[in-house]
Amino acid sequence: MTDQLRSLALDALTRARDRTAALTSCVDDPDLTAQHSPLMSPLVWDLAHIGNQEEQWLLRQVGKGEALRPEIDSLYDAFEHPRAARPSLPLLAPAEARIYAADVRGRVLDILERTAFEGGPLVDAGFAFGMIAQHEQQHDETMLITHQLRKGPPALSAPAPPAHDTGPLPREVLVPGGTFTMGTSTEPWALDNERPAHRRIVPAFHIDTTPVTCGEYQAFIEDGGYHERRWWAAEGWDQIRQHDIGAPLFWRREGGTWLRRRFGVSEEVPPDEPVLHVSWYEADAYARWAGRRLPTEAEWEKAARHDPHTGRARRYPWGDSDPTETHANLGQRHLRPAPAGSYPRGESPLGVRQLIGDVWEWTSSDFLPYPGFVAFPYREYSEVFFGGEHKVLRGGSFAVDPVACRGTFRNWDLPVRRQIFSGFRTARDAQPAGPDGDGR
Structure with a gap:
């Protein structure tokens, strides 16, 4: 050993x-x-x-x-x-x-x-x-x-992610309600904020099978989403007004085409790729506009780790084995997210894809300690950031190495941040069961 x-x-x-x-x-x-x-x-x-x-x-x-x-x-x-x-x-x-x-x-x-x-x-x-x-x-x-x-000519290059033609996916899946094990007490290199493992009760909810795409986000822009006060948290509305924000960072419009700058290259925004470089406020506003919401951190982890057939929590959506290039877009192998629906071998037992890699996913949750948290080996890694100022991101991005990405890994940042490799997926409450028990 x-x-x-x-x-x-x-x-x-x-x-x-x-x-x-x-x-x-x-x-x-x-x-x-x-x-x-x-x-x-x-x-x-x-x-x-x-x-x-x-x-x-x-x-x-x-x-x-x-x-x-x-x-x-x-x-x-x-x-x-x-x-x-x-x-x-x-x-x-x-x-x-x-x-x-x-x-x-x-x-x-x-x-x-x-x-x-x-x-x-x-x-x-x-x-x-x-x-x-x-x-x-x-x-x-x-x-x-x-x-x-950085401005200037490209300094980095990488191949595009592999194509995965797996056919259409349902927009969302139902995650059954009940308890699950959140966090870890056994992962040897888990950091202090991932510990300890504890039981959480999470009501049933629906979650997107893939992250929100650039094409879907463009519909929000075209519908005037950045000009409708009702979709925005107060601080987010002030932020976009103060800084004249009307699209994800690095996007610009030329005529009827959206372009973006990606590591020194100007290119057309790919509609099927997960949207990138959006703040928590932008993700939250889109979710409201779509009649949905951001998942809580507990919902995200349950969708990523809970196996409803066995009741146990997996290390990763696909199981306990370490990620490979067939499971997820990690390790800077590609300098962009893979198209939505990629990596079928990495999907969860419930059919949710790309929970690991591609884009960090904003959740609705503040960065808070788990019950029984103990700072280790120093307070400044996690403890000093706890509170309502920072929002939790989950899942990692194409820029994350597997050593720093697992089903329990927690990232956090200020809700105004846009330069990070951040995207999101949405969720909604499950409808209460009707008289016939089918939820309608």
Whole structure:
């Protein structure tokens, strides 16, 4: 088991570092040190921050070694310096940041070889190594967002997702009411906000079989959705009026055609692809316009994990096995979502598709702790974000690596955020049963 865990950790760390290298080697130094949006850090900050977190947790905590570069800890403290202020800091230059991250990684691999994976929650089952691999992949996704915001010619490329011609799908499915197990107490690399497993009662509801598409969202735009106050939460209405928002981020209209900018390429908006780069307010307004609503976080997880035939909660919609390229659009293999209805092998027992990968899905829920939550290994990962300010997103996107995506994984962000790879699907309450028991 120890050798298997060591191999898993090595693979996760290596895959993350290979992706970091690809995201930072495809542009020159001025692009690495520039701030492409005040919402994001310079790419070189993310690069050195990745190395610094690895040093703090794996060299100092797990390896019990001396600090390698303690003088830069404050520079790469995400809570000490907001993103907009980071370009003014005396950051490591690109070459020095690469050398530093590589030096840390070399020492970490030595620690990995001698770690026994037992003796405390930080090392049990290789948790700290999994945590750092997830942290790096999360920053890789952040850097990919920066690449999307970056102006100039394309720096990245990837093939289109494979076609899946599986015929028409029903718009929605019924998820039966009752209890299910939410969260986890057994997933070895699950983060603190996913824990502990607990029982939830969820009334019956209907949920879309696929995320809302660009074509469906265009109908909302064409129907004047951005100009009808009644569809919008008060703060969302103020946001779109203040910033003159009338379509998803990166969309523009030329004549009768909607175009979008995607990683430096201008292209026609594909109507069958899940809509991307919409805020929670936009998702909520669309759902109201459609006579529906956003699913709660518990509804989303029940649709994704609950097996009504056995009553157990799966790791993923398709079962307990790790995702492959036939299950979901993950790992930056493709720089776009797959068409709605793709990945039939990844559907849930009830027939819901693309719950994992493609687009992060906004839910209606605030980011709150589960009953019995315990912060680990530090409060700043989850606890300081709990409350009504942040909304929960679920499912991951094409930009998420499998190590940082599972049926229990929770993401969160401010409801105004649009630069993230966010989409949504809708839900509605199940009709109460009529006299004949058929719900009509």
